[in-house]
Amino acid sequence: MTASSARRTTAARSRLAAAGAIVVAGALLLTGCGDQTKDKSKDSGSVGGAPLAGKLPKDIRDKGKIEVGSDIAYAPVEFKDSSGGAVGLDPDLAAALGKQLGVTLEFQNGTFDALLTGLRSGRYDIAMSAMTDNKNRQQGVDPDTGKKVGEGVDFVDYLTAGVSIYTRKGDTQGINGWSDLCGKKIAVERGTVSNDLAKAEAKKCPSGKKLIIEPFDDDQQSQTRLRSGGVDAASSDFPVAAYAVKTSGGGKDFQTVGQQVEAAPYGIAVAKKDTQLRDALQAAMNAIIKSGEYQKILAKWGAQDGAVKESVINGGK
Numbered sequence: 284m285t286a287s288s289a290r291r292t293t294a295a296r297s298r299l300a301a302a303g304a305i306v307v308a309g310a311l312l313l314t315g316c317g318d319q320t321k322d323k324s325k326d327s328g329s330v331g332g333a334p335l336a337g338k339l340p341k342d343i344r345d346k347g348k349i350e351v352g353s354d355i356a357y358a359p360v361e362f363k364d365s366s367g368g369a370v371g372l373d374p375d376l377a378a379a380l381g382k383q384l385g386v387t388l389e390f391q392n393g394t395f396d397a398l399l400t401g402l403r404s405g406r407y408d409i410a411m412s413a414m415t416d417n418k419n420r421q422q423g424v425d426p427d428t429g430k431k432v433g434e435g436v437d438f439v440d441y442l443t444a445g446v447s448i449y450t451r452k453g454d455t456q457g458i459n460g461w462s463d464l465c466g467k468k469i470a471v472e473r474g475t476v477s478n479d480l481a482k483a484e485a486k487k488c489p490s491g492k493k494l495i496i497e498p499f500d501d502d503q504q505s506q507t508r509l510r511s512g513g514v515d516a517a518s519s520d521f522p523v524a525a526y527a528v529k530t531s532g533g534g535k536d537f538q539t540v541g542q543q544v545e546a547a548p549y550g551i552a553v554a555k556k557d558t559q560l561r562d563a564l565q566a567a568m569n570a571i572i573k574s575g576e577y578q579k580i581l582a583k584w585g586a587q588d589g590a591v592k593e594s595v596i597n598g599g600k
Contacts, residue, residue: 374390
């Protein structure tokens, strides 16, 4: 998802992926093993069978895990299975990264709009939650006020996605895009690009045709509100909207309307100070892209249209 500022939108947008072993232990978690205690140079290679373990900071290797902040209610990118474990595109990718780095990526559930705050406070080592990489987040700027509210974060980019609108199936209310929302009600997840886009559109609406925005803590609540008829439409990243359309009510509840907009990269958020961790994650992401494991994961979840050829740092605009 995207929080405070960005987009999930136009063109390629799927994210769902393939491989990955998921292990449930304490919190929700995933990934590989290896000897994380060997203190090799941060530029060294294999440690205990994990080819990139030596690139991690020593404290992370000693801890044996990377704590991941995530809103685990955003199927198919990350959601809980029947046993309460974290599954989806991001957990599968995290499991693959963990094998490269020799540590476990342990997912911890949180509300999307609080993930960067948790990262800045040290509650999480990273945030991985379908988060759009954009300049506002990189610079710690509130998109509503334009004022700096934090030091910002760095992103390790790994997918491209856009934003979609969907309605009840057969009941579009004449909605075929953002410009058709004046006089309507829309449900969005708080702190996402969908929320930002709805706010921007509301400012354009003429007197007497107000766009009413209903923000929720997670996307599942938005879907419930739309399903019940409480709003005319909902918006979320395309992969999530497409998954809801395909699965909710056996495909009978929703339909997407209009085109995706605001195509942008998803990124793993890392604190500005943690450059070694950032670079290790980028190296691991590029390793699974090169090996083909990345592409298999995306294909598993139907996200191959959003594949990138290389992971970059702070590629969002």
